[in-house]
Amino acid sequence: MSEEQFSILLVDDDKVDRLAVRRALSKAGLMANLTEAKNGADAMSELKVRQNFGGVDQVNCSDSASNYLGHIFDLVLLDYRLPDIDGLHLLSQIKAFNLYLPVIVLTGQGDEEIAVEIMKAGAADYLSKAKIEPKGLAKAINSAVRIHKAELAVELINKRLRISNELLIFKNQELERQQEQIKLQNVQLQESYKLKSEFLATMSHELRTPMNAIMGFSQLLLRQYGDPLSEQQQNLIQRIFSNSKNLLDMINEMLDFSKIEAGRLEIRPQRFNLGNLINLTIEELRSLAVQKQLDLTAEVKLKDSYIVQDANFIKRIIVNLVSNAIKFTDIGTVKIKVWEIDPDKIAIAITDTGIGIAPVDRDKIFQAFRQLDQGFTRQHSGTGLGLAITKSLVTMMGGKINLESQLDEGSTFTIEIPRKYDA
CATH class of the missing domain: 3.30.565.10 (Histidine kinase-like ATPase, C-terminal domain)
Structure with missing residues (x-):
């Protein structure tokens, strides 16, 4: 006997057939909360009420049935021939109402073509009313519910994966955007770096000319052509020369470094x-x-x-x-x-x-x-x-x-x- 309790909607216009199903469930020892509907309209009403967590009148096969008040059904047992609609159309209405439920269709014709049609429409299984017996019915219900739960679990996993993928896609797009921004900033930095190097090279070159002139004139004065210089004058000119030389050395360093940065310093072995x-x-x-x-x-x-x-x-x-x-x-x-x-x-x-x-x-x-x-x-x-x-x-x-x-x-x-x- 199954210890699991199911909430089942039985849709059948024939009172005798509904009674047969109830007895088969009872004999199989299947704990079930069975709600009966006589036609398609009643079935859809029950489904809508349950989806909105409303109360329903219930026929109990178990003392635990009260636990299922307001609970969406675990399974639908659907008669293929109903007075207001056939099983296939009702099946499509259930899907259109976004009710994802396993449906076992009960058919009295035993027509294989109808069975194939039912399965193609999305039914979990089909049973011939003439062959309904406790074990077979219980097995079909357990199997349909188990498969349905597995499908729900897979769907939930797929949904989480889709959300994760969407999140990854969003993060990748954000990373790509940041990478593009970094590339742009790198280009700007390289351009600034290049301009700085060119500026250093230009300024160093321009400063060398006056420095060389200052050093040259200082050397000429130190040679003391014509009137000799006093000791104080020689010291002052020597300072001019020494400081100019220090400045020129610094300028040469700046020029060399700017050439190295710009990749313009060539090695000549x-x-x-x-x-x-x-x-x-x-x-x-x-x-x-x-x-x-x-x-x-x-x-x-x-x-x-x-x-x-x-x-x-x-x-x-x-x-x-x-x-x-x-x-x-x-x-x-x-x-x-x-x-x-x-x-x-x-x-x-x-x-x-x-x-x-x-x-x-x-x-x-x-x-x-x-x-x-x-x-x-x-x-x-x-x-x-x-x-x-x-x-x-x-x-x-x-x-x-x-x-x-x-x-x-x-x-x-x-x-x-x-x-x-x-x-």
């Missing part, structure tokens, strides 16, 4: 003697070390001093790193060491005994316009571009740069580059 280049560059910078009473030394240990790289790039790197080492070292030495890591790779290390760099600041120093002391009262001047340019030049040559440093003990910048530039 050539075969040259690295040892000679190192020694000549050191001699050009020696006066800076002498002014601070620092020892500036170079140690070149190469089996073959000739390499194929951009000589100007390497010279600029040495000038930047050695100048920085001298700037931030007050006592001690600045040393350049060159050696072969392997036959295809060269290392250049610049070591100083200066102020050193804290671990937290080591990544920052290679960022453009970044200086460890950013205040207006900082002791050491500069644009903050030297190391950023150095790293860019090393990268363009296919190399890398490393830093080892201890506060108050000094720093070592080590460059590793291929012996031969690989385009």
